[in-house]
Amino acid sequence: MLEVDVGKKMSKAEAMVAGLAGPLQALREILLWPILYAEEGKAIGLRWPRGLLLHGPPGTGKTSLVHAIAAECGAQLTLLSAGTVNKSYAGESERLLREVFSKGELHAESGKPTIIFIDEIDILCPRRDARRQHEARVVAQLLTLMDGIRSKEPSHSSVQVVVVAATNRLNAIDPALRRPGRLDREIAISAPTLKERHEILSLHARKLPMHGNVDLHVIAEQCNGYVGADLQALCREAAMCALRKSVIDMDEHETGSIGMEDWLEARAKVGPSLVRGIASEIPKVSWEDIGGLHDIKKKLQQSVEWPIKHSDAFKRLGLWPARGVLLHGPPGCSKTTLIKAVAHAAQATLFSLSGAEMYSMYVGEGEALLREIFRRARLTTPSIIFFDEADAIAHRRVEGHDSSTRGVSSTVGERLLSTLLTEIDGLEHAQGVTVLGATNRPQAIDAALMRPGRFDQVLYVPPPDLEGRLEVLKVHTRNMTLGDEVDLTQVALKTEYFTGAELAGLCREAAIAALRENLHAKTVQKQHFDAARDAISPALSPSEVARYANFRSRKSFKS
Numbered sequence: 389m390l391e392v393d394v395g396k397k398m399s400k401a402e403a404m405v406a407g408l409a410g411p412l413q414a415l416r417e418i419l420l421w422p423i424l425y426a427e428e429g430k431a432i433g434l435r436w437p438r439g440l441l442l443h444g445p446p447g448t449g450k451t452s453l454v455h456a457i458a459a460e461c462g463a464q465l466t467l468l469s470a471g472t473v474n475k476s477y478a479g480e481s482e483r484l485l486r487e488v489f490s491k492g493e494l495h496a497e498s499g500k501p502t503i504i505f506i507d508e509i510d511i512l513c514p515r516r517d518a519r520r521q522h523e524a525r526v527v528a529q530l531l532t533l534m535d536g537i538r539s540k541e542p543s544h545s546s547v548q549v550v551v552v553a554a555t556n557r558l559n560a561i562d563p564a565l566r567r568p569g570r571l572d573r574e575i576a577i578s579a580p581t582l583k584e585r586h587e588i589l590s591l592h593a594r595k596l597p598m599h600g601n602v603d604l605h606v607i608a609e610q611c612n613g614y615v616g617a618d619l620q621a622l623c624r625e626a627a628m629c630a631l632r633k634s635v636i637d638m639d640e641h642e643t644g645s646i647g648m649e650d651w652l653e654a655r656a657k658v659g660p661s662l663v664r665g666i667a668s669e670i671p672k673v674s675w676e677d678i679g680g681l682h683d684i685k686k687k688l689q690q691s692v693e694w695p696i697k698h699s700d701a702f703k704r705l706g707l708w709p710a711r712g713v714l715l716h717g718p719p720g721c722s723k724t725t726l727i728k729a730v731a732h733a734a735q736a737t738l739f740s741l742s743g744a745e746m747y748s749m750y751v752g753e754g755e756a757l758l759r760e761i762f763r764r765a766r767l768t769t770p771s772i773i774f775f776d777e778a779d780a781i782a783h784r785r786v787e788g789h790d791s792s793t794r795g796v797s798s799t800v801g802e803r804l805l806s807t808l809l810t811e812i813d814g815l816e817h818a819q820g821v822t823v824l825g826a827t828n829r830p831q832a833i834d835a836a837l838m839r840p841g842r843f844d845q846v847l848y849v850p851p852p853d854l855e856g857r858l859e860v861l862k863v864h865t866r867n868m869t870l871g872d873e874v875d876l877t878q879v880a881l882k883t884e885y886f887t888g889a890e891l892a893g894l895c896r897e898a899a900i901a902a903l904r905e906n907l908h909a910k911t912v913q914k915q916h917f918d919a920a921r922d923a924i925s926p927a928l929s930p931s932e933v934a935r936y937a938n939f940r941s942r943k944s945f946k947s
Contacts (some may be wrong), residue, residue: 404456406591407584407616408449411442411575415457418550418573419501437572438537439551441509441565443558444577445662445767447617450554453577454505463501466492470511473526481522482529489533492549502549509553510560527562534570579615579662579767582608588616592623599647607651613660613667613737613768625654660737662768666761667739671728678722678729679863679888680856684849688713688726691845692822693734696770699819710844711815712823714778716830717849718928718936720889723826726849727774736822737771739764743780746804754800755807762811762821769820778825779832782808805834812842830939848937851887851928854880860888864895871913879917885926885933894920 401412422429422436429436442450458465466488475481492502506512516524537549553571555561565571580588585608593604611619629650659669675685695702695709702709715723731738739761746754765771775781783801815821825843827833837843852860857880865876883891897920902909905916 400460401453401456403591404459405449405452405616406587407580408453408577411453411577412457414440414573414575415453415552416461419457419461419463419503422548423501436548437550438548438569439534439553439571439573441558441561441571441574442552442554442577443574444556445579445615446556447615447661448577448579449616450577451505451507452616454503454552454554458503461501463503464492464495465503465505468504468506468512469508473512474522478522478525481526485526485529485533489536489549493537496549504549504551506551506553508555509565510555510557513562513565514560515562527564531564531570534565579613579769580619585611585614585619588619589623592620596623596627597645599645601648602646602651603648606648607655610655610735611660612735612770613663615660615662618658618661622651622654622658625658626650629653660768663737663739663764666764667737667768667771670735670738671732673725673728673732675729675733677863678725679859679861680852681722681726681849684715684726684847685729687845687847688730689733692730692736692772692824695822696734696736696820709819710822711841712812712825712843713845713847714825714827714830714833714838714843715847715849716827716936716939718851718887718932719828720887720927721849721851722888723828723849724776725888727772727824727826730824731772731774734770734772736820737765737768738774739771740774740776741781742776746781747800752803754804758804758807758811762814765821766815771821773821773823775823775825778827779829781805782825782833782837784832784834805837809836809842812837828936848939850937851885851933852891854884857883857886857891860891861895864892865912868895868899869911871911873914874912874917875914879921882921883926885928885930886924887926887928890924890926894924897923 405412418437418440442453444450455465457463468485468488473481473484475484488504492504496502512523513527513530514520514523516527534551537551551571553561553565558574566574586605589604589608589611607622611622614622626646627650630646633650660667678685691710691713695707715726717723728738741758741761746758761773765773781801782805785802785805812823815823823843825833830838830846838846858876861876861879870876879894883894886894894917898912898916901916901919902912
């Protein structure tokens with residue numbers, strides 16, 4: 389009979405929160421197990437935990453989890469925060485804490501567990517500092533009260549007072565709170581996985597009138613980096629989109645069911661809050677938008693896209709995905725566009741950085757930004773960290789010069805490089821984070837970054853060959869109406885050593901030549917391409933192409 393009751397209780401929290409099976413179990417062990425297994429615990433001399441710290445990004449469901457478990461256990465829930473505890477007069481905050489703990493102990497004596505939930509504990513109990521006497525007193529009082537719970541614990545009691553705290557800044561909390569006997573256990577609540585996102589969407593959409601074409605699994609796949617609060621907002625926005633259409637079509641008496649198009653429209657408005665202001669929107673660039681470079685595309689798919697889309701196959705064969713890939717080659721050869729295409733194909737969160745963002749007038753600011761990018765990337769896997777012009781961030785260190793003879797920028801560059809190497813090495817056990825770089829000066833990148841385990845693959849992106857140039861021309865003229873005399877093969881033959889960017893400029897210049905001749909022109913003729921070809925010359929020469937191509941064999945060359 390007990391097992392049936394437990395099963396019923398354990399379904400109650402899942403009806404309120406989803407995608408949090410691990411943290412739910414941890415809270416049940418602290419609150420329910422002392423009641424269900426009191427005799428077994430007593431027999432082995434077990435002293436039940438008295439505190440739990442939930443930490444993770446905002447919106448992942450920490451507060452909702454505590455409310456759900458309190459409802460499931462029938463526990464008395466007392467909420468504390470810096471806003472409710474911090475008072476104007478000295479000693480008033482400490483008195484309030486003593487009253488809360490005293491009431492919790494009285495309630496526990498009546499036969500029901502008590503949860504004292506401290507939200508944003510990093511604000512209430514920051515690291516103690518001699519300059520902030522008030523916070524120091526509050527921390528000291530809380531430590532005393534938590535120690536008092538254990539000292540007053542009767543050996544026969546199965547009902548208890550439990551302190552649960554939540555924060556999104558784990559290292560800002562006073563260390564004295566994080567030792568065993570106080571906040572005994574720490575549970576990390578990260579961004580939900582694909583399976584967990586599907587569970588959360590199913591929970592929040594269970595009462596929404598769905599059209600038959602809606603597939604929540606597909607929606608969950610497209611919501612990489614979304615936390616629980618984002619997914620709840622997505623459901624609300626999808627319902628709003630359907631309501632707008634229903635109001636507009638009211639005269640036609642259509643029902644307001646939510647279709648797949650409503651979800652897609654909502655997703656365009658509700659983005660992942662974890663990467664807001666840091667990550668780039670997933671580019672709408674496909675492999676078909678890049679002409680030629682078939683070998684490079686295939687290698688990028690195998691290195692970046694396959695580990696994300698076919699992770700089970702990699703695990704089955706014991707394969708570790710590449711941690712980093714560096715693309716190098718002449719300017720204008722689609723290195724950045726290739727990165728955008730692979731991010732779109734993998735549906736990965738894209739963090740794009742350049743040297744200009746890393747260098748700051750304030751000491752340590754660039755390194756802090758770099759660490760924050762890697763932290764967010766680990767939270768929102770699968771993700772791609774892209775360093776454009778990687779040589780500016782990871783410039784080769786010069787040996788035999790002491791720091792006094794080098795400029796400030798050199799010193800900053802070395803600190804950035806050191807941070808970058810450390811963060812990439814820290815990805816060893818992180819699944820789904822790939823570092824990509826692009827440069828046209830690979831010889832300027834420090835050798836420590838070019839070894840396997842960091843940039844595992846170094847791929848040369850050459851200017852397009854004849855077949856590649858023809859494909860590039862087709863891509864950039866697919867929205868143009870070409871005259872019958874235009875032969876793109878002949879254009880490709882006449883554009884040797886042109887890069888992809890120069891071919892795009894050639895097509896644009898031909899279209900402008902047509903408009904220059906007649907503003908009402910509807911087609912681009914052969915003479916327009918001839919005029920454009922005469923106006924544009926390739927920046928590359930045979931010797932420069934050979935110099936770029938020989939980097940891997942020669943290791944270095946003069947710039």
